[in-house]
Amino acid sequence: xxxxxxxxxxxxxxxxxxxxxxxxxxxxxxxxxxxxxxxxxxxxxxxxxxxxxxxxxxxxxxxxxxxxxxxxxxxxxxxxxxxxxxxxxxxxxxxxxxxxxxxxxxxxxxxxxxxxxxxxxxxxxxxxxxxxxxxxxxxxxxxxxxxxxxxxxxxxxx
Amino acid sequence: xxxxxxxxxxxxxxxxxxxxxxxxxxxxxxxxxxxxxxxxxxxxxxxxxxxxxxxxxxxxxxxxxxxxxxxxxxxxxxxxxxxxxxxxxxxxxxxxxxxxxxxxxxxxxxxxxxxxxxxxxxxxxxxxxxxxxxxxxxxxxxxxxxxxxxxxxxxxxxxxxxxxxxxxxxxxxxxxxxxxxxxxxxxxxxxxxxxxxxxxxxxxxxxxxxxxxxxxxxxxxxxxxxxxxxxxxxxxxxxxxxxxxxxxxxxxxxxxxxxxxxxxxxxxxxxxxxxxxxxxxxxxxxxxxxxxxxxxxxxxxxxxxxxxxxxxxxxxxxxxxxxxxxxxxxxxxxxxxxxxxxxxxxxxxxxxxxxxxxxxxxxxxxxxxxxxxxxxxxxxxxxxxxxxxxxxxxxxxxxxxxxxxxxxxxxxxxxxxxxxxxxxxxxxxxxxxxxxxxxxxxxxxxxxxxxxxxxxxxxxxxxxxxxxxxxxxxxxxxxxxxxxxxxxxxxxxxxxxxxxxxxxxxxxxxxxxxxxxxxxxxxxxxxxxxxxxxxxxxxxxxxxxx
Ligand code: HEM
Ligand SMILES: [Cu+2]
Ligand SMILES: [Cu+2]
Numbered sequence: 084x085x086x087x088x089x090x091x092x093x094x095x096x097x098x099x100x101x102x103x104x105x106x107x108x109x110x111x112x113x114x115x116x117x118x119x120x121x122x123x124x125x126x127x128x129x130x131x132x133x134x135x136x137x138x139x140x141x142x143x144x145x146x147x148x149x150x151x152x153x154x155x156x157x158x159x160x161x162x163x164x165x166x167x168x169x170x171x172x173x174x175x176x177x178x179x180x181x182x183x184x185x186x187x188x189x190x191x192x193x194x195x196x197x198x199x200x201x202x203x204x205x206x207x208x209x210x211x212x213x214x215x216x217x218x219x220x221x222x223x224x225x226x227x228x229x230x231x232x233x234x235x236x237x238x239x240x241x
Numbered sequence: 242x243x244x245x246x247x248x249x250x251x252x253x254x255x256x257x258x259x260x261x262x263x264x265x266x267x268x269x270x271x272x273x274x275x276x277x278x279x280x281x282x283x284x285x286x287x288x289x290x291x292x293x294x295x296x297x298x299x300x301x302x303x304x305x306x307x308x309x310x311x312x313x314x315x316x317x318x319x320x321x322x323x324x325x326x327x328x329x330x331x332x333x334x335x336x337x338x339x340x341x342x343x344x345x346x347x348x349x350x351x352x353x354x355x356x357x358x359x360x361x362x363x364x365x366x367x368x369x370x371x372x373x374x375x376x377x378x379x380x381x382x383x384x385x386x387x388x389x390x391x392x393x394x395x396x397x398x399x400x401x402x403x404x405x406x407x408x409x410x411x412x413x414x415x416x417x418x419x420x421x422x423x424x425x426x427x428x429x430x431x432x433x434x435x436x437x438x439x440x441x442x443x444x445x446x447x448x449x450x451x452x453x454x455x456x457x458x459x460x461x462x463x464x465x466x467x468x469x470x471x472x473x474x475x476x477x478x479x480x481x482x483x484x485x486x487x488x489x490x491x492x493x494x495x496x497x498x499x500x501x502x503x504x505x506x507x508x509x510x511x512x513x514x515x516x517x518x519x520x521x522x523x524x525x526x527x528x529x530x531x532x533x534x535x536x537x538x539x540x541x542x543x544x545x546x547x548x549x550x551x552x553x554x555x556x557x558x559x560x561x562x563x564x565x566x567x568x569x570x571x572x573x574x575x576x577x578x579x580x581x582x583x584x585x586x587x588x589x590x591x592x593x594x595x596x597x598x599x600x601x602x603x604x605x606x607x608x609x610x611x612x613x614x615x616x617x618x619x620x621x622x623x624x625x626x627x628x629x630x631x632x633x634x635x636x637x638x639x640x641x642x643x644x645x646x647x648x649x650x651x652x653x654x655x656x657x658x659x660x661x662x663x664x665x666x667x668x669x670x671x672x673x674x675x676x677x678x679x680x681x682x683x684x685x686x687x688x689x690x691x692x693x694x695x696x697x698x699x700x701x702x703x704x705x706x707x708x709x710x711x712x713x714x715x716x717x718x719x720x721x722x723x724x725x726x727x728x729x730x731x732x733x734x735x736x737x738x739x740x741x742x743x744x745x746x747x748x749x750x751x752x753x754x755x756x757x758x759x760x761x762x763x764x765x766x767x768x769x770x771x772x773x774x775x776x777x778x779x780x781x782x783x784x785x786x787x
Contacts, residue, residue, distance in 0.1 A: 085741075085747070087494065095541070102536055102537060109600055112599075118600040118603070121516055123521060124518060128779050129779055129780055130780075159785045160783075186366075186785060187366050189607050191674065196600075196604075198604070200516050200517045200518065202517070202518060202519065203368060204451055204519075204777050204779055205451070205452055220674075220689070223676065224606070226295065226679075229293050232681070232683045235684075
């Protein structure tokens with residue numbers, strides 16, 4: 084066996100305990116308290132998303148009172164989210180579906196937990212509830228070409 | 242004849258290319274910092290052939306994160322394997338061939354980078370598409386680094402034949418683990434390039450699967466950081482105690498830490514993909530837990546290295562709970578640079594816990610927080626350690642006396658101060674939702690808020706301070722190589738504090754290698770099977786940076 088100094092034994096015990104506690108905490112937050120990360124939603128053909136299906140006509144759709152879904156198509160050259168202006172009433176729960184028609188993009192909506200990678204061929208789905216009126220920027224967080232810094236939109240909660 | 246003349250020559254050439262890459266690569270750093278601060282020099286730079294911020298950022302990432310590190314590491318480890326086993330390389334020609342392959346690969350990749358044909362950033366995410374020879378060049382750099390590892394392994398096998406039953410000396414042992422880890426983990430990027438990217442960039446297949454490519458990239462991308470870090474740890478464990486006038490506190494636990502790195506570095510790549518759409522939450526969480534597990538050997542390292550330094554401080558007359566710190570050789574450039582590197586790295590490690598935290602990652606993913614984090618780790622913990630190593634290594638290789646010890650010490654402190662200002666700015670920007678790899682000066686005209694202004698200034702000013710540090714480093718290196726004063730500098734080798742017998746399980750590759758492979762199969766097998774079964778050859782290549 085190996086010899087371990089007493090202080091070092093304490094350090095090892097403490098290290099393992101801290102790492103275990105953090106692992107459990109983030110797991111509980113993720114799987115029981117509903118802090119979501121995106122999971123596989125659907126596969127799409129990036130070459131045709133602009134022509135057919137939900138992403139060919141992106142925008143806000145009401146599903147029920149205070150319940151909305153938004154389809155967003157990210158595009159490079161010109162660098163744009165379609166739509167880049169979204170309006171919803173206060174208190175709405177909104178599910179976002181985002182995909183890319185070309186290269187990889189990102190979609191991060193300030194003031195929420197929504198922060199996803201947007202890949203061609205995949206649909207990124209995230210939900211948030213908006214109880215504070217105001218305007219919130221959503222920005223592209225992945226390098227997508229020389230116009231990347233101009234790629235953003237705003238969500239208005241009224 | 243000069244002992245180890247061949248090995249020194251090999252190491253010297255590697256280190257030369259590494260330093261050139263670091264110096265050229267860091268030239269872009271302050272430009273990026275100034276842009277973030279609102280001073281956009283890129284329009285003016287078009288006249289000298291730099292087409293965009295993003296072309297510069299690609300050069301910065303590739304030269305610093307890939308070229309500087311890989312060339313330094315292969316050169317440094319080649320030398321210390323030979324010296325630590327106290328025998329020449331079994332096949333020095335193999336090391337020379339390795340070096341040549343790496344250089345050819347580097348040149349092949351450099352041409353399209355400089356011509357703005359490959360501004361895909363160092364992650365080269367498809368369907369951004371560079372010319373095929375760019376990818377082939379990067380592949381050759383990796384293959385060359387493998388060959389360099391084979392040269393070390395064959396040397397060790399020869400040593401083992403002559404030393405049956407002996408325990409491999411620590412420096413060689415740890416270097417071999419690093420190279421084997423690299424062999425295993427680069428299978429991800431090798432298959433990404435050879436199977437998916439090359440046929441597609443050559444036009445043989447019409448499309449590529451972005452999600453699968455990313456996953457293969459990060460199979461290599463995370464352990465890559467351990468490939469950078471372990472050589473720094475080798476110096477901290479195996480050399481710095483000696484430089485501090487002390488001994489290695491626990492050699493057994495040092496070895497255990499390296500085995501654990503081999504075991505745990507690879508099956509955790511999904512922590513870079515927590516917010517990818519195509520991967521399930523369960524597997525993301527498994528990788529998150531394994532990521533916390535790989536913190537453990539770093540925590541072991543923290544204790545062991547600090548205890549070893551304390552041993553040195555006390556041996557030099559240090560007293561009290563913490564006053565021994567003052568007795569450490571702060572007048573030694575190599576020691577000072579590496580100790581400051583450790584301190585910065587500790588902050589990086591704490592931030593890393595946040596990144597690794599599965600859902601907390603939602604706050605920071607792809608924000609400026611991330612470059613804030615890795616300039617503390619690879620950009621300082623590793624880079625400043627390697628710079629510290631160079632302060633004895635270059636004299637060791639050239640026989641010249643280190644020029645300007647004071648300037649070298651100032652270099653390390655200036656880096657330390659500049660990096661704290663710079664990195665703190667990026668971390669704060671990240672928490673204010675600023676994205677990474679973005680012209681933030683321009684972006685802030687579009688979105689963001691007034692509270693970005695101050696941390697943006699920090700990034701610019703910190704970047705300029707770092708630039709001063711790089712200039713000091715260049716002067717010290719040049720003046721040293723040209724120095725007329727000679728000096729014989731030996732490689733520092735730390736002795737263990739207690740003559741410990743190394744138990745068989747800490748000296749036997751088999752169980753650890755089997756464990757490594759099994760863990761990778763478990764953590765990646767189902768994911769890769771799922772992704773491959775639904776593979777889509779849809780995405781054509783895009784060139785969106787002209
Ligand atoms: C002179 C010191 C340095 C300065 C001022 C500097 C500055 C910067 C800045 C401002 C960015 C852009 C951050 C963003 O907007 O995303 C960046 C990115 C980066 N830096 Fe540095 N840096 C320096 C040294 C280093 C070193 C030594 C390394 C590694 C060994 C390094 C590795 C990287 C990498 C990998 C990126 C990310 C590129 C990407 O996102 O594709 N840097 N640096
Ligand atoms: Cu973008
Ligand atoms: Cu990682």
